[in-house]
Amino acid sequence: MNVIVLLCYNDDKVSVNYIKGIINYDVIDVILVIDNGSSKDKVHNLENELNKINSKKILFIKNENNLGYAKGNNTGIDYALKNLHPNNIIVSNTDVEYSEETMKYAIDYLNKHDNCDMVSPKMVLPNGNDGLIAWKLPKYWMTLWNACFLLKKFYNPQKYKEFPNDVCKVDVLPGSLLIAKADAWKTVGGFDEDTFLYGEESLLAYKLRENGKNTFVLTNVSYV
Structure with missing residues (x-):
C-alpha cells in the first residue's frame, strides 16, 4: 500500500486541484489530507470539495492549530503507520505536479532496492529549468560560509556540482516531494518537531544517515 500525506494550510483550491490530478492514479492507494x-x-x-470528489481513497484529518511543516506532516505519517500499515509513505506539497508514470517509477525503484530508503524525482521549475534537486548535509564551516552573503553568492558549498547518473545518492532531498519506505519513517520518527518551518529536511537527512538509511534522487524522471 502506498499512502500520500498532503499537508494543507489555507490553500483549499490548490489542494483540491492537486487531489483531482492524482485521484485516479492506481499507484496511490490512500490520500491522507x-x-x-x-x-x-x-x-x-x-471539506465540501473533498466530499464532491467522493472517493474512498481520501481520508481527512483536521489539526486545530497550525503545527508547522514538521509536526503537521507527522500527524499524517503517524496516522498512516498506526492505522494503515503502508509499504511506502509519500510526503508532498500541494503545489506540485507529476505523472503517474513518474510516481510509479519512483515507487518501483524504492521497492526493488534494499539499499534505498527514500527517493525523489528531479525537481523542475515551471519554466523548464532545474529546481533545487538535492544538497549536501551542512557542516559547521558550511554554515558559517553561507551566513556571508557575498561568499555564498560566488560559491555554495552545499550544492552538488552535477548529477551524472540516472540514480544519484545524495544527502538531502527537498521536502516538496519525498517518497520513503514506511520502515524509514518509523525508524527516524518522522520529521524533527523542534522545527516549525525550514531546516527540517536537513535534520531528517541527518537522522536517516545516522540510522544507516540511504537517499537517492532519480534524475531521469521529474516533477514540477
Whole structure:
C-alpha cells in the first residue's frame, strides 16, 4: 500500500486541484489530507470539495492549530503507520505536479532496492529549468560560509556540482516531494518537531544517515 500525506494550510483550491490530478492514479492507494489549522472558511471549502470528489481513497484529518511543516506532516505519517500499515509513505506539497508514470517509477525503484530508503524525482521549475534537486548535509564551516552573503553568492558549498547518473545518492532531498519506505519513517520518527518551518529536511537527512538509511534522487524522471 502506498499512502500520500498532503499537508494543507489555507490553500483549499490548490489542494483540491492537486487531489483531482492524482485521484485516479492506481499507484496511490490512500490520500491522507491533513488540514493544518486553516481558517474556518478554508476548512469548510476544503471539506465540501473533498466530499464532491467522493472517493474512498481520501481520508481527512483536521489539526486545530497550525503545527508547522514538521509536526503537521507527522500527524499524517503517524496516522498512516498506526492505522494503515503502508509499504511506502509519500510526503508532498500541494503545489506540485507529476505523472503517474513518474510516481510509479519512483515507487518501483524504492521497492526493488534494499539499499534505498527514500527517493525523489528531479525537481523542475515551471519554466523548464532545474529546481533545487538535492544538497549536501551542512557542516559547521558550511554554515558559517553561507551566513556571508557575498561568499555564498560566488560559491555554495552545499550544492552538488552535477548529477551524472540516472540514480544519484545524495544527502538531502527537498521536502516538496519525498517518497520513503514506511520502515524509514518509523525508524527516524518522522520529521524533527523542534522545527516549525525550514531546516527540517536537513535534520531528517541527518537522522536517516545516522540510522544507516540511504537517499537517492532519480534524475531521469521529474516533477514540477
